[in-house]
Amino acid sequence: MSTLIPLPNKRRQNHYAALRRTSINSQNGSSTGINSGAVGYNYNSSRASSPALSQRSSVSYSSINGNTNSNNNNKNNSDFCQVTVRIRPFTANEWNLGNTIPVWEGNEELSTVSYSDEWIEKSNKNQLSYQYDNVIVGSDNKELYNRCVKDVVMSSMEGLNGTVFAYGQTASGKTYSMMGVENQPGIIPQAVDDVFYYIREMSKGDNEFLLRVSYMEIYNEQIQDLLSPETTNLRIFEDRRRGIYVSPLKEEIVTSAKQVMRIIQKGESNRHISTTDYNKHSSRSHTIFQMIIESKSQSSSTRSSKGSFYSQKGSSDSVKISQLNLIDLSGSEKATSDADRRKEGAYINKSLLTLGNVISKLTEEKRGHIPYRDSKLTRILQSSLSGNAKISVICTISPAGINADESHNTLNFAKRVKKVATKAHTNQVLDDKALIQKYKKEINELKVKLQVATDMSNISSSATSIDDGKKEEEMMLLKQERMKVEFYD
Numbered sequence: 001m002s003t004l005i006p007l008p009n010k011r012r013q014n015h016y017a018a019l020r021r022t023s024i025n026s027q028n029g030s031s032t033g034i035n036s037g038a039v040g041y042n043y044n045s046s047r048a049s050s051p052a053l054s055q056r057s058s059v060s061y062s063s064i065n066g067n068t069n070s071n072n073n074n075k076n077n078s079d080f081c082q083v084t085v086r087i088r089p090f091t092a093n094e095w096n097l098g099n100t101i102p103v104w105e106g107n108e109e110l111s112t113v114s115y116s117d118e119w120i121e122k123s124n125k126n127q128l129s130y131q132y133d134n135v136i137v138g139s140d141n142k143e144l145y146n147r148c149v150k151d152v153v154m155s156s157m158e159g160l161n162g163t164v165f166a167y168g169q170t171a172s173g174k175t176y177s178m179m180g181v182e183n184q185p186g187i188i189p190q191a192v193d194d195v196f197y198y199i200r201e202m203s204k205g206d207n208e209f210l211l212r213v214s215y216m217e218i219y220n221e222q223i224q225d226l227l228s229p230e231t232t233n234l235r236i237f238e239d240r241r242r243g244i245y246v247s248p249l250k251e252e253i254v255t256s257a258k259q260v261m262r263i264i265q266k267g268e269s270n271r272h273i274s275t276t277d278y279n280k281h282s283s284r285s286h287t288i289f290q291m292i293i294e295s296k297s298q299s300s301s302t303r304s305s306k307g308s309f310y311s312q313k314g315s316s317d318s319v320k321i322s323q324l325n326l327i328d329l330s331g332s333e334k335a336t337s338d339a340d341r342r343k344e345g346a347y348i349n350k351s352l353l354t355l356g357n358v359i360s361k362l363t364e365e366k367r368g369h370i371p372y373r374d375s376k377l378t379r380i381l382q383s384s385l386s387g388n389a390k391i392s393v394i395c396t397i398s399p400a401g402i403n404a405d406e407s408h409n410t411l412n413f414a415k416r417v418k419k420v421a422t423k424a425h426t427n428q429v430l431d432d433k434a435l436i437q438k439y440k441k442e443i444n445e446l447k448v449k450l451q452v453a454t455d456m457s458n459i460s461s462s463a464t465s466i467d468d469g470k471k472e473e474e475m476m477l478l479k480q481e482r483m484k485v486e487f488y489d
């Protein structure tokens with residue numbers, strides 16, 4: 001870890017320059033392992049049209065009025081909390097079971113999810129429709145990222161905390177959305193590429209960045225460090241300066257998208273994944289990939305002509321620090337045939353139930369006690385849910401009839417999340433919570449010590465004629481002088 005931490009100023013500059021250089025390579029498609037070149041940076045991405053769009057253009061707007069009030073009431077909140085419903089295509093398994101009539105259909109233009117006409121006809125139900133911030137139909141992860149997540153990632157580069165999580169029934173497409181597949185990189189690899197893109201393109205060399213990543217899972221209510229599986233006894237702590245954090249958790253300092261993806265792949269190999277009745281590769285744990293972004297403006301402080309240190313507006317010697325949490329929840333599920341899977345399922349369902357309860361409480365006018373501590377997941381998500389973060393929630397559903405009820409539960413969950421009010425603010429820190437600050441301080445202290453030691457040894461070896469008292473006085477003056485220089489440096 002320390003090898004990457006800049007030591008003398010010059011080395012530190014090289015370190016950040018290297019970081020910028022490496023990100024250029026990653027943009028040329030040579031970087032991240034999983035997303036071989038498929039990521040683009042279209043800041044003006046337009047909504048892709050989909051077959052479902054034309055199919056559902058007949059949905060009458062009046063039919064959804066009953067369900068859109070809460071959404072409209074929270075319009076001001078949508079900058080901070082974006083709720084997306086993603087409907088995946090049918091899987092081969094669903095086709096084989098003869099579930100070919102879609103229950104739910106999405107209209108990307110109206111951002112609605114509704115019963116399909118075929119389903120209404122078959123089941124003799126009334127039309128039902130919900131509206132969200134975004135509705136995404138199909139397999140295009142780039143569209144998902146650009147429309148629903150990019151803004152959160154970009155904001156985290158500006159110092160706002162960000163949290164993105166995927167919620168949905170087992171096999172509904174959470175991992176597909178978060179991690180993706182080879183030709184459709186998901187949210188995590190795209191976010192990682194974007195972070196390095198931002199450092200290269202957007203900061204125009206004005207800022208220094210220091211990035212750290214960690215990767216953990218919550219399995220059967222135990223926290224495990226995916227980057228250091230041998231570490232035991234990870235616990236959640238809270239203090240005024242650091243907020244809520246897990247310790248001891250390995251954090252790796254990273255300098256390129258490629259390196260981050262290697263770290264993620266290493267972490268992935270330690271995850272709990274099993275075959276269930278519903279999904280061949282079912283995630284049995286919630287995973288939290290966290291990036292901690294520190295940035296410091298190079299022009300934020302200047303030395304006056306008199307040599308004193310003064311700060312420009314709003315800068316002082318402050319460092320912006322923010323967290324980006326990318327979370328793949330395990331899926332709620334019906335009882336499965338295997339005993340171990342049933343036990344895991346019970347833990348999963350309990351923590352998701354707590355998440356639902358917490359969110360319900362947060363939407364009540366008189367909030368009262370909010371049971372964050374009832375599960376590790378809600379405790380870790382506490383600061384994001386209770387205020388200080390931009391959130392994007394991706395709720396994934398299957399269109400098939402066998403999953404109709406679970407999909408409906410997910411749609412109701414998405415509706416409730418929409419009512420949670422969050423307001424993120426930039427985190428400026430002036431203390432040694434920020435590593436940049438902390439290391440800089442340590443480096444300066446070491447430099448002073450080294451210089452004083454060198455000076456003292458020079459004095460004692462050369463000036464044999466100086467009497468002891470004078471020597472001591474001279475050394476004191478030297479030390480003070482060094483401290484002063486370092487302070488203004």
Ligand SMILES: Nc1ncnc2c1ncn2[C@@H]1O[C@H](COP(=O)(O)OP(=O)(O)OP(=O)(O)O)[C@@H](O)[C@H]1O
Nearest residue numbers: 088138139170171172173174175176279282283331
């Ligand atoms: N939008 C999509 N487009 C194409 N295929 C998808 C999509 N979403 C999911 N799939 C496929 O469906 C299957 C199940 O998806 P995935 O593993 O992502 O589900 P999950 O919600 O993460 O499940 P679990 O909670 O059990 O881990 C996978 O084979 C995946 O590739």
